[in-house]
Amino acid sequence: MKISNPYNKQGIWLRGSFHNHTTNSDGHHPLSTVYRMYHDYDFLGISDHDLITPHEGERTIPTVFEAIEVSSSQTHMLLVNPPASLMEGYSNEFTISNYQRLSDLCIENNGLSILAHPNRFFSHYWRHEDILSMKRFNGIEVVNGDGNPEYDIAFDKWDFLLSSGRKVWGFGNDDSHVYGQEKRAWNMVLAADNTNASILSAIREGSFYVSTGYGIDAVRVEEDQITFDLRSSPLYDNMYKYVTLFGKEGRILHEETGKIKQVKYTCTGDEGYIRMAVYLEGGFGAFSQPLFVEA
């Protein structure tokens, strides 16, 4: 049996969000205010609608990313680290060929292509057939914090894609437009160091998880067994936790609750993939990337 483990590496955990707006599009605050909203983040992306906002001015955030939200009236796509040439003849028209072309340009620039808030039912909704028609992208936003926390959640679509054999990662982003939307969802990246290149490379390999307030210390694989070390501290260790391991088609492989610090699972070989979701009592969560299992 072969089990892929994207967390099997040395590095430091870095916290950041790639999807945030300024007054350059429909955000309520200028770039300088957005920097202050996220002053203690390790990295931050600014992704205005259909334009690339340049980074400028004072900030305490060590690493910043240029980004753009391709914003047709149908679907939205987040491109992180796009080349400047993306804007030559730019159009946000939603056709698979246009979106794929923009996605390819960004990926070829060592950037990331992420389908944004795919379950936003009232608008900007990604249909299953459209997602499957996109051949090359890095992942989807499984948690988007933009004011619709009850349905800007897309774990079902992630399981659908993973079960269709697509190796795509889950992202968590605030999609912040106004005070109060910051720090609802973010990515914790296990990177060699805090540089643009290390963060992008770690994410391409799946060495990150999504957090809405809780964490994962480590994920280890020994023979057929996977061990998830939940974030531990004297405080956390005393809190009740709800852990679920999901496999292909969203099948529940294992559930465990209690004041636990660690979850172990022995693979049988037919899981397809295994991803872990943990909630602290109170609802704060952490969501691992899938570990792929080959019999």
Ligand SMILES: [Zn+2]
């Ligand atoms: Zn959007």
Ligand SMILES: [Zn+2]
């Ligand atoms: Zn947005």
